[in-house]
Amino acid sequence: LDCAGQAGRTASALGVHRQTLYYRLSRVEQLTGLDLADGEDRLLLHMALKAARL
Template identity: 55%
Template sequence: SKALFIHRNTLEYRLNRISELTGLDLGNFDDRLLLYVALQLDEER
């Protein structure tokens, strides 16, 4: 949260919201990798 200049609770809320919207478990490496790849592909579009 310090690197993003946001409060810890804000970061936690946003990560939980991403989890809810995508159905991904961000505690799982494979799910985090899937999200990362999806975001990279979206950025290139």
């Protein structure tokens, strides 16, 4: 989310292959019931993750 949807940049930042990143994003969708293609769902997830770090 912090990399603005740039899969290559995100995978590099996490130190994983892009396919691994896609798998993890798919798992996030399955576990949360969110659709990460939807802007409101992405915002909700991003804010929840930021709040959890506080």
